[in-house]
Amino acid sequence: xxxxxxxxxxxxxxxxxxxxxxxxxxxxxxxxxxxxxxxxxxxxxxxxxxxxxxxxxxxxxxxxxxxxxxxxxxxxxxxxx
Amino acid sequence: xxxxxxxxxxxxxxxxxxxxxxxxxxxxxxxxxxxxxxxxxxxxxxxxxxxxxxxxxxxxxxxxxxxxxxxxxxxxxxxxxxxxxxxxxxxxxxxxxxxxxxxxxxxxxxxxxxxxxxxxxxxxxxxxxxxxxxxxxxxxxxxxxxxxxxxxxxxxxxxxxxxxxxxxxxxxxxxxxxxxxxxxxxxxxxxxxxxxxxxxxxxxxxxxxxxxxxxxxxxxxxxxxxxxxxxxxxxxxxxxxxxxx
Numbered sequence: 638x639x640x641x642x643x644x645x646x647x648x649x650x651x652x653x654x655x656x657x658x659x660x661x662x663x664x665x666x667x668x669x670x671x672x673x674x675x676x677x678x679x680x681x682x683x684x685x686x687x688x689x690x691x692x693x694x695x696x697x698x699x700x701x702x703x704x705x706x707x708x709x710x711x712x713x714x715x716x717x718x
Numbered sequence: 719x720x721x722x723x724x725x726x727x728x729x730x731x732x733x734x735x736x737x738x739x740x741x742x743x744x745x746x747x748x749x750x751x752x753x754x755x756x757x758x759x760x761x762x763x764x765x766x767x768x769x770x771x772x773x774x775x776x777x778x779x780x781x782x783x784x785x786x787x788x789x790x791x792x793x794x795x796x797x798x799x800x801x802x803x804x805x806x807x808x809x810x811x812x813x814x815x816x817x818x819x820x821x822x823x824x825x826x827x828x829x830x831x832x833x834x835x836x837x838x839x840x841x842x843x844x845x846x847x848x849x850x851x852x853x854x855x856x857x858x859x860x861x862x863x864x865x866x867x868x869x870x871x872x873x874x875x876x877x878x879x880x881x882x883x884x885x886x887x888x889x890x891x892x893x894x895x896x897x898x899x900x901x902x903x904x905x906x907x908x909x910x911x912x913x914x915x916x917x918x919x920x921x922x923x924x925x926x927x928x929x930x931x932x933x934x935x936x937x938x939x940x941x942x943x944x945x946x947x948x949x950x951x952x953x954x955x956x957x958x959x960x961x962x963x
Binding site for chain 1: 892
């Protein structure tokens with residue numbers, strides 16, 4: 638799957654699942670600092686990613702994610718594995 | 719309320735059966751978990767169906783992580799995600815502290831407290847997705863006031879209260895409430911084992927003047943699961959006829 642497709646789905650999920658304004662979302666944005674997503678919100682996003690991309694993101698990898706682009710990296714690696 | 723999927727752990731007898739029946743009478747889809755007595759669980763299921771609910775039974779040791787995962791997978795497949803979780807499974811291994819063996823401690827902590835962690839964690843995913851959920855755990859007055867011979871049981875039941883307050887704070891913003899119902903002396907097999915002397919002297923300390931009935935716990939659990947209780951979370955509702963005042 639193309640990275641751009643994952644990025645675009647990621648933005649949709651952030652808007653739909655976590656109610657973040659589309660304009661605020663950049664790939665470099667940090668979930669907690671820039672997007673004001675709390676730690677449970679990050680867990681919810683990962684659950685949504687798992688459902689949408691049919692992948693499994695282990696807790697230890699999930700804990701390392703701080704930015705939107707890092708989340709895309711993990712999904713990209715899993716989807717294309 | 720539209721029909722919800724309700725899991726009652728330890729639902730084959732006593733308070734668990736009353737809770738299952740109560741949710742059945744409200745038209746919910748009730749999953750009755752049991753440890754070993756499949757026939758008794760089927761009687762609970764029959765009671766649920768008689769009240770107008772849907773029912774299934776499932777055997778699992780709720781203190782065992784793999785068994786809990788397998789149970790939740792089977793429920794998801796057959797009924798859908800659990801929307802109301804009632805952590806009711808509980809055992810006693812009473813003994814005075816000086817005589818209490820480490821096995822008695824461990825068994826009670828596993829079945830009464832570890833199970834609450836395992837089942838709540840397993841249920842949370844679906845509840846977060848739905849942005850709605852109810853987790854109600856059955857505590858005990860023992861866990862609030864203490865009871866000689868029940869250091870293990872009281873520790874587990876007190877643990878449930880701290881657990882529920884913490885989880886309530888974690889997931890409150892997601893439409894999920896987490897509460898405890900703490901029964902006093904209720905007429906069940908568990909209290910019948912104490913003998914008539916103990917139960918009749920206990921009744922003398924109860925303001926209402928009698929032991930409680932399992933249905934009286936079930937209705938409190940039902941209330942906390944309802945939309946009417948949407949602003950109540952992290953609480954322990956003591957249902958003891960005024961025993962621990």
